[in-house]
Each structure stands twice: as structure tokens, then as C-alpha cells.
Amino acid sequence: xxxxxxxxxxxxxxxxxFGGAAFAESHAKTKAxxxxxxxxxxxxxxxxxxxxxxxxxxxxxxxxxxxxxxxxPEGADAERVLTQMALSGCNIIFTTSFxxxxxxxxxxxxxxxxxxxxxxxxxxxxxxVSTYNARFYEGRAVQGLIAGRMTKxxxxxxxxxxxxxxxxxxxxxxxxxxxxxxxxxxxxxVWAFTWFDPAKEADAAKALIDQGVDVIASHTDSTAPLxxxxxxxxxxxxxxxxxxxxxxxxxxxxxxxxxxxxxxxVKRVGALMDGTYEQADTWDGxxxxxxxxxxxxxxxxxxxxxxxxxxxxxxxAGTYHPFTGPIKKxxxxxxxxxxxxxxxxxxxxxxxxxxxxVGDIPK
Amino acid sequence: xxxxxxxxxxxxxxxxxxxxxxxxxxxELVVEKSGVLNLGVEGMMIMGAICxxxxxxxxxxxxxxxxxxxxxxxxxxxxxxxxxxxLQTNQVASGLALTLFGLGLSSLIGQSxxxxxxxxxGDLPLGPLKDIPFLGEAVFGHDWMVYGSILIVAAVxxxxxxxxxxxxxxxxxxxxxxxxxxxxxxxxxRMLAVLFGGALAGLGGAYVSLVRVPQWTDGITAGAGxxxxxxxxxxSWRPWRVLAGAYLFGGVSVLQLNLQAAGxxxxxxxxxMAPYLITILVLVIMSSGRxxxxxxxxxxxxxxxxxxx
Numbered sequence: 180x181x182x183x184x185x186x187x188x189x190x191x192x193x194x195x196x197f198g199g200a201a202f203a204e205s206h207a208k209t210k211a212x213x214x215x216x217x218x219x220x221x222x223x224x225x226x227x228x229x230x231x232x233x234x235x236x237x238x239x240x241x242x243x244x245x246x247x248x249x250x251x252p253e254g255a256d257a258e259r260v261l262t263q264m265a266l267s268g269c270n271i272i273f274t275t276s277f278x279x280x281x282x283x284x285x286x287x288x289x290x291x292x293x294x295x296x297x298x299x300x301x302x303x304x305x306x307x308v309s310t311y312n313a314r315f316y317e318g319r320a321v322q323g324l325i326a327g328r329m330t331k332x333x334x335x336x337x338x339x340x341x342x343x344x345x346x347x348x349x350x351x352x353x354x355x356x357x358x359x360x361x362x363x364x365x366x367x368x369v370w371a372f373t374w375f376d377p378a379k380e381a382d383a384a385k386a387l388i389d390q391g392v393d394v395i396a397s398h399t400d401s402t403a404p405l406x407x408x409x410x411x412x413x414x415x416x417x418x419x420x421x422x423x424x425x426x427x428x429x430x431x432x433x434x435x436x437x438x439x440x441x442x443x444x445v446k447r448v449g450a451l452m453d454g455t456y457e458q459a460d461t462w463d464g465x466x467x468x469x470x471x472x473x474x475x476x477x478x479x480x481x482x483x484x485x486x487x488x489x490x491x492x493x494x495x496a497g498t499y500h501p502f503t504g505p506i507k508k509x510x511x512x513x514x515x516x517x518x519x520x521x522x523x524x525x526x527x528x529x530x531x532x533x534x535x536x537v538g539d540i541p542k
Numbered sequence: 543x544x545x546x547x548x549x550x551x552x553x554x555x556x557x558x559x560x561x562x563x564x565x566x567x568x569x570e571l572v573v574e575k576s577g578v579l580n581l582g583v584e585g586m587m588i589m590g591a592i593c594x595x596x597x598x599x600x601x602x603x604x605x606x607x608x609x610x611x612x613x614x615x616x617x618x619x620x621x622x623x624x625x626x627x628x629l630q631t632n633q634v635a636s637g638l639a640l641t642l643f644g645l646g647l648s649s650l651i652g653q654s655x656x657x658x659x660x661x662x663x664g665d666l667p668l669g670p671l672k673d674i675p676f677l678g679e680a681v682f683g684h685d686w687m688v689y690g691s692i693l694i695v696a697a698v699x700x701x702x703x704x705x706x707x708x709x710x711x712x713x714x715x716x717x718x719x720x721x722x723x724x725x726x727x728x729x730x731x732r733m734l735a736v737l738f739g740g741a742l743a744g745l746g747g748a749y750v751s752l753v754r755v756p757q758w759t760d761g762i763t764a765g766a767g768x769x770x771x772x773x774x775x776x777x778s779w780r781p782w783r784v785l786a787g788a789y790l791f792g793g794v795s796v797l798q799l800n801l802q803a804a805g806x807x808x809x810x811x812x813x814x815m816a817p818y819l820i821t822i823l824v825l826v827i828m829s830s831g832r833x834x835x836x837x838x839x840x841x842x843x844x845x846x847x848x849x850x851x
């Protein structure tokens with residue numbers, strides 16, 4: 180603990196000297212920095228964040244400077260990258276993966292003049308840390324409905340990344356809304372323990388297909404699961420994840436969840452520039468435009484498509500919540516009573532499967 | 543415990559899964575047998591992946607794609623060879639730099655190839671063999687690279703063990719001074735071994751982008767090169783053990799995903815670590831039998847050679 184304090188103090192001293200210089204020049208130019216967990220060419224999660232970064236550049240032109248770092252491992256390495264960014268004059272730093280949560284807060288403590296924005300996390304330990312997220316579970320509900328209607332084997336699959344609330348929420352929403360339209364549906368879950376590893380994601384999809392699954396949703400970042408589904412000549416369908424993945428439209432991709440970060444990034448950087456910036460905890464969904472449902476292709480029958488779009492619109496209008504009671508937990512205990520909807524707190528800390536899902540969540 | 547997993551499908555999947563690692567590890571084995579430690583396998587693999595992908599897309603021919611992948615990675619390994627054999631740089635540092643360089647360069651080349659589908663690599667027509675129950679589905683329904691990789695392992699084994707060429711290569715790796723005194727061109731032989739290793743790593747990489755995940759994505763090999771490096775060591779520099787190691791690693795990787803999909807009762811944490819744990823364990827046990835595992839490493843591994851006399 181002592182050594183850490185010492186380091187923190189030393190870094191603080193450095194931060195003050197460098198930060199001061201950076202601040203002076205920042206009147207001319209605001210520097211927005213982005214930390215990515217994968218490569219910007221992943222075609223999914225990181226690609227969409229980078230589109231948001233480019234939108235910031237587009238919106239403010241010469242008045243902002245964009246910097247980013249790809250493939251930053253979650254964990255201790257991230258702290259080094261963040262410190263480096265803060266020292267190099269970034270005014271606002273977006274950390275775009277759940278696993279940067281503690282590092283973001285740790286570095287934010289040392290650089291009180293730099294704004295930190297952490298995606299999908301829940302810790303805001305310092306006034307200069309904001310969090311932002313999107314209600315992906317709303318998109319998962321639409322996917323679940325399509326999956327429940329489209330499966331012929333009544334086996335649907337989910338390629339999960341890490342056992343965090345975000346992912347568990349997606350699994351539960353997907354399953355509940357599939358079950359609602361098709362009570363016979365069974366869900367197989369494969370934990371890949373990676374955000375990005377195309378070969379492993381393809382293997383996970385293959386394992387699901389070998390087990391008779393014919394609709395695959397994925398919570399990893401690349402297009403590999405769709406590429407694997409494409410090998411089955413139309414027997415298996417899937418969804419674009421994080422990005423539209425439109426190149427698989429004439430293949431297995433029947434719809435998608437698109438993360439649209441651009442409006443949020445433009446808003447936050449804009450607020451910083453005109454002095455209206457405040458700490459925030461943003462969690463928008465389909466209604467706010469952060470979550471978009473990609474075009475539902477013709478492989479989905481017209482009535483299912485209409486049903487899915489009606490569900491999307493009901494969620495956007497606030498008349499339907501994907502987690503509406505009665506819902507029991509996997510162990511049979513009650514979670515939500517009849518007509519009750521899940522609170523945001525429950526969702527953000529979700530650590531259990533709902534009733535009907537087989538298997539245990541890895542610890 | 544194995545529930546409703548179809549063993550034929552499992553064997554089929556593991557054979558495909560293992561090809562990239564097996565090819566890269568076999569190439570690295572030859573390189574290390576000649577006394578050179580090239581840690582740039584990951585970089586060469588990904589160069590093979592992108593060069594193979596680009597060639598296949600441009601020409602429309604997957605077979606030319608594999609050739610292009612091998613040549614692209616070979617070109618990268620030539621840089622390593624030049625640095626370490628001619629300029630006498632440190633092999634560990636040069637190898638690591640090669641990986642970083644390969645990752646960056648492949649990303650640059652691949653920028654306009656994201657989202658394109660490559661031409662399909664066809665299965666090898668084995669005719670009636672494919673109709674044999676079980677075996678037909680498990681073993682005889684693959685593309686030609688799966689069989690090609692096994693042939694390459696067999697060829698490397700034969701050359702190293704029985705041919706004059708193999709003897710010279712091993713001599714250079716065991717004692718470059720002695721080999722030099724006998725009149726062998728140490729630098730030239732090592733350079734050729736490095737190029738051969740690059741070509742095989744490239745083939746392995748091309749297999750990832752053309753067959754296993756038929757698409758290009760940045761960082762597509764995602765660490766397969768490091769696993770290949772580890773397998774060479776744990777296989778104590780023997781070709782058939784490399785094959786066994788690659789199949790074991792591929793097999794357990796596929797099995798653990800299948801067990802998850804089938805709803806196994808084994809906790810996911812154990813399943814996820816199983817491929818690494820079991821492969822290392824089995825190879826170590828295999829190698830420890832004669833008590834000479836430590837001696838299996840080529841004596842001059844990683845040492846630069848400069849002809850002083």
C-alpha cells in the first residue's frame with residue numbers, strides 16, 4: 180500500500196507539471212483520447228467506438244485532436260496506457276471496455292483535471308469519472324424473439340465472453356424473450372473467455388452447431404461466428420453483434436445490434452469544449468438511439484419481422500420492458516412479481532440466470 | 543459426462559483446429575534444430591494470413607492463396623534471417639520485434655480487405671473413403687491442407703532422422719563450430735532453415751484466414767504463434783510429438799467448447815484452462831521418461847555464429 184501511495188504521489192507531481200502545460204495549449208485544441216480493447220478493424224465493438232471517435236473529429240474539425248490506442252489489455256497494462264495518455268495532454272479519455280474500470284478510477288485520481296469516461300462500468304469514485312453504457316439487453320430481446328420464432332431444432336446458442344453483469348443480462352434477455360414466443364426453446368451457452376479471438380469464436384460457433392443449435396447470438400467482437408454459420412449453407416442463422424456486419428446480409432446474418440456511440444461522444448466532447456460538462460451516468464437504449472436494430476433480412480418471414488419490429492418499437496416507446504415479471508431466478512426463487520419491471524440497479528449487478536437456463540455462471 | 547457429443551464431429555473439428563499450430567510448430571522445430579531461436583512465429587503467421595488472403599481474393603484461387611501466404615511470411619522471415627545471421631543481432635529481441643512488425647504490417651495491408659469473403663477451399667475428393675461410416679465423416683472429409691500438414695510433419699521427421707540434409711542441419715544446431723570446421727556453410731544453412739520456418743508459419747496463418755475463419759480481421763491469429771512456440775519446447779523438438787501436441791491442444795480446445803455447448807457439469811473455469819494444462823502435462827510426461835528431456839534442445843540454440851577462423 181505504501182509503495183502504491185508513493186507512486187501515486189510521484190505520478191501526481193508529474194501530472195501537475197505536465198498537465199499544467201497541456202492545459203495551457205488546450206484552449207486552442209481539445210484532445211479526445213480513446214482506449215480500445217481490440218483492433219479498430221474488428222468489424223464489431225471496437226470498430227463502432229472508433230466510428231464514434233471519427234464522428235467527433237468530423238463534428239469539430241480543427242478544434243479537436245483525436246488520439247487512440249488499440250489492443251490495450253484489460254488489467255494493469257491499461258493503467259500505464261491511461262497514465263501515458265493523461266500525461267500527453269488528453270483532456271478527455273474514453274475507456275471503452277468493462278475491464279478498464281478500476282484502472283480508469285485509479286488514474287482519474289491522479290489527474291483531476293482530465294475527464295475520464297468509462298464504458299459499461301459502474302464505478303465513479305472521483306468527480307472526473309463518468310460512465311456510459313447502452314441498454315444492449317433491449318436489442319437482445321428482439322434477437323431472442325427472432326431466435327425463438329426461427330429455430331427449427333428448438334436449440335438456440337449464445338457465445339458469451341466474460342461472466343460480467345453486461346453479458347449475463349444479455350443472455351437472460353435473449354432467453355426470456357425467445358421462451359416467450361417458443362416455450363420449447365433450449366439455450367446452450369459457450370463461454371469463450373475472450374472479447375476478441377476469431378479462431379476461438381469460430382470454434383465456439385462450430386461447437387454449438389455440432390450440438391444442433393441453429394440460431395447463434397454472440398457477445399464477442401468479431402464476425403467469425405457469422406463466418407462459421409455461413410459454412411452451413413443456410414441451416415444456421417446469426418446476428419450482427421455491436422456492428423451491423425452487413426457483409427453477411429446475404430448469408431446467415433438476419434439482424435443485428437448496432438452500438439451507435441457517435442451522438443454520445445460528440446455530445447460529451449462538445450460539452451467539454453463549451454464548459455457545460457458535468458459528471459454523468461448515461462444509460463440509453465433503443466429510445467435514445469444508442470442501440471439500433473439492424474435491418475431484418477428477408478430470410479425472416481414477414482410476420483416474424485413485423486412482430487420483431489413491433490417489439491422494438493414497444494421497447495423504444497417504453498410500453499414494454501424486456502425484464503417484466505413474473506420472472507424467477509434459476510434456483511426457483513422469486514425475482515420479479517407479476518407486472519413488475521427490473522430496476523436498473525438489479526440489472527447492473529446481475530449475477531444469476533433466470534429460471535430455465537441450464538448450467539452455472541463461471542465465477 | 544460426454545453426453546451427446548458426436549465423436550466423429552469432434553475428431554473432424556480437432557483435425558481442422560490443429561492445422562495452423564501444427565504447421566507453424568513444425569516450421570519452428572526445423573529453425574530451432576538448426577540452432578536459431580525465432581520468436582517471431584506469431585508475426586510470420588499473421589503475415590501469412592493476410593498475404594494468403596489478399597492473394598486468394600485477387601486471383602480468386604485459394605491454392606495460390608496458400609502459396610502467397612507462404613511467400614509473404616517467408617519474406618518477413620528473411621528480414622529476421624538477415625538481421626540475426628548477417629548482422630549478428632540478438633535473436634530473442636529480433637524475433638519479438640518481428641512479431642510486432644508483422645502484426646502492424648498485416649493490419650496496414652489488410653485495411654481494405656475487411657469484410658470480404660475469400661474463395662472457398664474445396665474438400666479433397668477422397669471418393670469412396672468418405673462413405674466409410676464414422677471414419678468417413680471424422681477423417682476423410684477435409685480440405686487438402688489437413689492432409690498436407692500431416693505429410694509435412696512426416697517429411698520433416700524423415701529428413702531430420704534419415705537424410706544427410708537432416709544430419710547436417712542437426713550438426714549445425716548442435717555445434718556450429720564443429721560444423722564449420724567440417725566445411726558446412728553454417729550461416730547459409732541457418733538462413734534456409736529460417737526461410738523454411740517462415741514458409742510453414744505462413745501456410746499455417748493462411749489456413750486461419752482462408753479456411754478456419756474465412757475472412758480477414760486484424761489480429762486474426764490471436765496468439766496461435768505463441769502456442770506453436772510452446773509446443774515445440776514441450777514436444778522436445780520431435781516432429782511426431784509436435785503433431786501429438788497440436789492434436790491434443792486442438793482436441794481439448796474443441797472438446798471443452800463442445801462440453802460447454804452440451805451443458806456439461808464440469809465448471810467452465812476448468813474447461814477453459816484444460817487445453818493448456820493437459821497439453822503441457824502430457825508432453826512433459828512423455829518427454830520425462832528417459833530423463834534426457836533437457837538434453838533434447840539443440841546445444842547451440844539461440845547462439846549467434848561468426849566464422850572467426
